[in-house]
Amino acid sequence: MTLGEIIKAYRDEHSISMAEFAKRSGMSKSYVALLEKNMNPSTGKEITPSIKSIQQAAIGMNMAFDALFE
Secondary structure, three states: OOOOHHHHHHHHHOOOOHHHHHHHHHOHHHHHHHHHHHHOOOOOOOOOOOOOHHHHHHOOOOOOOOHHHH
16 A cells, blocks of 8 residues: 555544645645646656655654654
């Protein structure tokens, strides 16, 4: 499962908008959208999130980094 799929599932389960998740995680709304689509629009390739992005997503979902990183 990709990070974007995990974020999307979390947002759906908790009825959180993309803007609200972006605010909670400290990421931009546009980057959250890119993660959920899992494609870089300029290259057409899959996105490989950085460790910092994974940490921010974990914060946004109130979960431990290790749990999300698995």
